[in-house]
Amino acid sequence: MNKVLMQGNRIIGEAAIRAGCRFYAGYPITPQNEIPEYMAERLPEVEGGVFIQSESEIAAIHMVIGASAAGVRAMTSSSSPGISLKQEGISSLAACELPAVIINMMRGGPGLGNISPSQGDYFQATRGGGHGGYRTIVLGPATVQEMADLTMDAFDLADQYRIPAMILADGMMGQMMEPVVFKEPKPRVYPESLMMRGAGEGKSKIIRGLILDPLEMEEHNWTLDRKYRVIAQSETRHEHYKTEDAELILVAYGTAARIAKGAIKRLREAGLRVGLFRPITLWPFPTNELREFAKKSENFLVFEMSTGQMLEDVRLALQGYARIGFHGRPGGVVPTPIELTNVVMHQYDRKGGVIEQYQ
Amino acid sequence: MMVKTLLSGFGGQGVLMMGHALAHGAMSAGYHVTYLPSYGAEVRGGTANCTIAVSNDEIASPIASEPDHLVVLNTPSLYTFQNRVARGGSLFLNSSIVSVESSRHDCRIYKIPASEIAEKIGNPRTANTIMMGAFLKVTGLVPSDIYLHSMEEVMGSKKKTIVEINRRAFAAGYDYLKESL
Numbered sequence: 001m002n003k004v005l006m007q008g009n010r011i012i013g014e015a016a017i018r019a020g021c022r023f024y025a026g027y028p029i030t031p032q033n034e035i036p037e038y039m040a041e042r043l044p045e046v047e048g049g050v051f052i053q054s055e056s057e058i059a060a061i062h063m064v065i066g067a068s069a070a071g072v073r074a075m076t077s078s079s080s081p082g083i084s085l086k087q088e089g090i091s092s093l094a095a096c097e098l099p100a101v102i103i104n105m106m107r108g109g110p111g112l113g114n115i116s117p118s119q120g121d122y123f124q125a126t127r128g129g130g131h132g133g134y135r136t137i138v139l140g141p142a143t144v145q146e147m148a149d150l151t152m153d154a155f156d157l158a159d160q161y162r163i164p165a166m167i168l169a170d171g172m173m174g175q176m177m178e179p180v181v182f183k184e185p186k187p188r189v190y191p192e193s194l195m196m197r198g199a200g201e202g203k204s205k206i207i208r209g210l211i212l213d214p215l216e217m218e219e220h221n222w223t224l225d226r227k228y229r230v231i232a233q234s235e236t237r238h239e240h241y242k243t244e245d246a247e248l249i250l251v252a253y254g255t256a257a258r259i260a261k262g263a264i265k266r267l268r269e270a271g272l273r274v275g276l277f278r279p280i281t282l283w284p285f286p287t288n289e290l291r292e293f294a295k296k297s298e299n300f301l302v303f304e305m306s307t308g309q310m311l312e313d314v315r316l317a318l319q320g321y322a323r324i325g326f327h328g329r330p331g332g333v334v335p336t337p338i339e340l341t342n343v344v345m346h347q348y349d350r351k352g353g354v355i356e357q358y359q
Numbered sequence: 360m361m362v363k364t365l366l367s368g369f370g371g372q373g374v375l376m377m378g379h380a381l382a383h384g385a386m387s388a389g390y391h392v393t394y395l396p397s398y399g400a401e402v403r404g405g406t407a408n409c410t411i412a413v414s415n416d417e418i419a420s421p422i423a424s425e426p427d428h429l430v431v432l433n434t435p436s437l438y439t440f441q442n443r444v445a446r447g448g449s450l451f452l453n454s455s456i457v458s459v460e461s462s463r464h465d466c467r468i469y470k471i472p473a474s475e476i477a478e479k480i481g482n483p484r485t486a487n488t489i490m491m492g493a494f495l496k497v498t499g500l501v502p503s504d505i506y507l508h509s510m511e512e513v514m515g516s517k518k519k520t521i522v523e524i525n526r527r528a529f530a531a532g533y534d535y536l537k538e539s540l
Contacts, residue, residue, distance in 0.1 A: 005383045005394070031398055115399050176421050177379070177394035179386045262419025336424040 003181050008144045009174040012103055012167065013038035015151035016075050017046055019185045021101070023067035023074040025052040025060040027082060030115040031171035032105035035077040048072075057082040061089030061102075068098040069207050071195025073155055073188065077103035079171070080121050081112055083129070090164050091130030094224070095209030099158035099190070101151070102136070102166045105174040108332025116332025117172035117255055122309035125168045126283040133221065135228045137165040137235065138282040140253040144178035150280070152185050159190045161231055168282060170305070172255050172334060237280035238289050242268065246275030248348055248355060249293055251314050252303040253279050255334065260303055262337030267344055274344065282310070287317040294321040299348065299355040301325040303340060305333070311358070326358035360415050362500060363423035367408035367440055368432025368453070373487035376513065377430075378409035381491065383509035384501035385413040393421035406435055413500060428498060430490055432473070434459060451494050453486060469497060469536060476531050485528035492532025503533065 006014070013035050016024070024039040036053060043049035050067075054060040060076045067074035078086060083104045093100050106121045108114040128134045137157050139150040147169060154165040196205055211217040239257075242264055243249060252260040257278040267274045277293060277300075279286050293300075300322050302311045307330045315324060327343045329335045347356040364381070368374040375396050382394035396409040410423045425445040431437045432453045441461050444450060449467040455474030471493045473486040480489075488510070495506055507529060511522050 003386065005379075005386050005392070171398070172395065172421070175396055175398050177382060179392065258419050258421075260419075261417070265419065334420075334422055336422065337419050338424060 003179045005177050005179050006144070007034060007175065007177045008147050008169070009034035009105070010038045011144055011148050011180055012077070012151050013042060015148040015182065016101065016155070017042055017049070018182055019073065019152040019155040020188055021073045021075050021155065022046070022048045023050050023064070023072045024076065025054045025063040025067075025074075026076050026078065027054050027057045027060050029079045029082045031107060031117075031174050032077050032079050032103065034174070035103060035105075057085035058088065061086040062092075064100050065089055065092055065096070065098060068093065068100045069096070069196045071190070071192070071197060073099075073101075073159075075101040075103065077105070079105045079107045079115075080109050080118070083121065083124070087124075087130035090136065091128070091132050091134060092209050093164040094128065094130075094134035094136065095132065095220075096207045097162040097224075098164070098207070099155075099162055100164045101154045101158055102164055103151075104166060104168050106168065106170040108330070114332045115171060117170035117305065117334050118330065118332050119170060119254060119256060119305040119309070120330055121168065122282065122304070122306060125166055126285070126313070134224060135163070135231070135283055137161070137163055137231065137284075138168050139165065140168050140280060140282045141173060142254050142257045142278060144173070144176065145180050146280075147173060148180050148182055152183065155188075156186055157235065159188060161227060162194070163227070163231070168254070170255050232284040235281060236284045236286040236289060238286040239276075239278040239280060240293075241276040241278065243275035243277065243293065243296070245273050246297055247273045247353065248299040248301060248344065249275050249277050249297050250301050250303055251277045251279075251290070251310070253282060253310065256303050256305050259335060259337050259340055263340035263344065266337060266341045272344070272349060279310070285313045285317065287313070290314065290317040291319070291321070294318050298322050299325070299353075301327065301344065301347065301355055302358075304328050305335070306330045308358070323355045323357050325355040361412065361418070362414070362428070362498070363410060363412045363426045364428040364430065364500070365408060365410050365423055365426040365440055365443070366430045367406060367436035368487070370405050370407040372407075372432045373484065374407045374432060375409050377487040377491050378411050380506065380510040380513045381501065382411045383513055384506040385411065387505050387509055388501050390414060391416060391418050393418045395421040406433070406439070408436065408440070428494070430494055431457060432486065432490065433457065437461060449497065451490060451497075453490060455486070469493060471532060471535055473532065476535065477528060480524060480528055480531060482524045482528070485525055488525045488528040489532035489535070492529040492534075493536045494532075496533045496536050503529070
């Protein structure tokens with residue numbers, strides 16, 4: 001095992017290259033600039049590697065469409081405002097059933113916002129983001145190690161389901177360094193028949209998202225929907241932490257989940273039985289897995305660096321079977337474990353072990 | 360054990376490099392470690408800082424709301440961060456540049472004239488490594504030999520002579536302070 005100390009953004013670049021990514025296009029934006037920087041340095045070193053600093057985010061995602069159609073593992077990255085710009089292309093990837101990996105190192109918003117870590121893009125990421133009704137697989141790493149593992153997995157999932165897959169992290173995850181061990185990537189499984197490499201003597205192939213006949217378009221929508229249902233049933237991932245005896249379960253992902261773990265340590269020292277449910281796949285959301293916990297515990301507290309977005313998925317999962325509290329810090333504020341500890345004390349412990357419902 | 364250290368100074372004083380080397384050293388010594396740099400709309404000559412968390416267990420937050428140790432290379436950093444340090448923590452000041460006194464009477468204060476020592480050694484840019492020598496003498500957070508190895512690793516392709524002068528700088532900082540915790 002070769003452990004290295006690397007920054008989150010660079011780790012994503014390295015993991016992508018190890019997973020066989022041979023095309024990257026992107027446009028600079030803080031706090032993810034080390035991804036294009038790393039790709040610019042490393043991609044030309046590997047056989048077939050192409051790096052392009054595009055003239056805009058929109059150009060970058062469309063270059064990714066082209067590379068993906070040609071059968072190359074392709075990736076782009078940006079941060080919140082830049083991801084908004086890419087949505088037209090992401091919708092096209094979904095329509096054309098092309099695999100690609102998109103990295104979003106979220107920052108404070110809406111608008112240009114700021115450059116601090118935030119989780120305000122959950123709705124955008126998990127509901128497709130662009131127009132027309134589609135889904136993307138969304139993975140939410142909480143450690144730098146997971147950034148490496150999930151980036152590799154994102155390429156495999158994207159190929160398997162011919163779907164864009166997104167890594168949804170934030171500025172803090174991108175900037176921090178932690179030790180990491182790169183796992184052995186799996187060999188790529190993607191049929192050559194899907195790659196556009198010139199018809200030669202054979203029949204011409206077309207990949208397109210423009211389907212003018214409404215009935216045909218409808219059928220395409222249902223085809224996509226069937227695929228999404230398969231993904232929703234078979235690809236959910238989550239972690240649970242100290243939930244065995246938990247009377248209160250915190251629900252958090254990414255950076256917020258790290259902070260929650262720190263708070264749980266303090267709360268348990270104070271004698272409170274608190275655990276964590278951490279979705280790793282944000283879409284598909286681990287709905288059934290979370291619902292199981294409503295049999296054990298009546299109290300849940302959603303904790304996000306937003307005004308409450310994943311909160312809606314938690315409500316859908318628990319369907320009124322449990323009480324749900326909420327604590328959020330939007331706009332680029334990174335709360336501390338001590339703050340969350342105090343919130344639990346206020347909203348739960350001082351209410352006699354019954355969480356205050358968030359309206 | 361969970362120790363959080365905040366290092367701060369002017370951009371260009373080598374604050375991020377020294378933090379990177381410390382984090383690498385902690386990893387090599389077998390600890391869990393996180394390194395979080397300040398990032399953003401920084402300017403040359405502005406303040407740079409980074410936080411290193413070292414622990415036996417998984418680290419929840421890489422941010423230090425109450426760092427145990429503070430290493431400051433310039434005066435603005437002292438003003439910005441001294442009140443964050445945990446009660447009973449320690450402050451390491453580059454006293455060649457930080458001429459004001461710290462207002463924290465509940466912390467241990469270590470003054471190291473790092474820039475002057477660096478001049479004497481022959482390279483004013485080694486003040487950061489001198490501070491690390493003094494810091495590790497007192498805290499023992501990472502064994503010196505492991506830190507020096509990590510420092511070389513982090514410096515990477517830089518010239519052998521630079522590595523050599525930094526080794527001497529580390530020793531000078533280490534020997535400057537007589538006590539250790």
